[in-house]
Amino acid sequence: MQGNYDFDCTDEASGKQLAIEITNLTEETIEQIDKALWHLLVQVRDEASGRLPGTFTLEIDVPKQPLPLKQGGKKLLKEALNDCLCKRAPKLKIKQEVDLTPQIDRWMRRISPEAFKAPSLGLKKFDDEGSHLVIESWRGAPKMKLEGKDFERFQEQVRHKNGQLSQAEGRETFLIIVAEGSIWADASTIGDAFKRLDSPDYCHIDHVYRIEGSSIERIPLPQNSFADQE
Helix, strand or coil, rough: CCCCCCEEEECCCCCCEEEEEEECCCHHHHHHHHHHHHHHHHHHHHCCCCCEEEEEEEECCCCCCCCCCCCCHHHHHHHHHHHHHHHEEEEEECCCCEEEEHHHHHHHHHHHHCCCCEEEEEEEEECCEEEEEEEEEEEECCCCCCHHHCCCCHHHHHHHHHHHHCCCCCCCCEEECCCCCCCCCCHHHHHHHHHCCCCCCCCCCEEEEECCCCEEEEEECCHHHHHEEE
């Protein structure tokens, strides 16, 4: 019977039983910011697609602090973004891009002088064909170190996942770290962070992998017998 972990699998080649836990390094409050903005941007995307002269990407640098996206703020940002898309998109050629942030800020402050500062938004034309808006988001470059609160949160996550995998009952255990959200630490950074943990923090974890898009990297664990066999 499966324990309190994400997936209970069987390796078809070897017949081994596997237990898998999946996580990322993103702070929960940041995830909530992403969800609120994403919901608004999806509405803009759906309304713009079919009206744009080609295929475009809307790139947003997700802020680290929540925007006041209650009804009034949400409506204001949405109207400003729609207006800027309609005016700027027809002027772009393929591979051209424009920073929409100053224009959106001016638009919102003209309507409401006390409006919040808009997040960083860029528009890029990808193709003359179709009529689509694709949303892309980022939050800066991957942090090269997990320090302070970031390391403490990482340690808490590993301890929690280790506790869940302790119920794997002899299965080979895997922790999968998905690169998304506010902390895109690379494999080397995560490996160094494991070296700073106490072995009881991850004693029930046999393998760790980092996934970013289609890229999969194994993160060797300190004094890991399974890793030594690979």
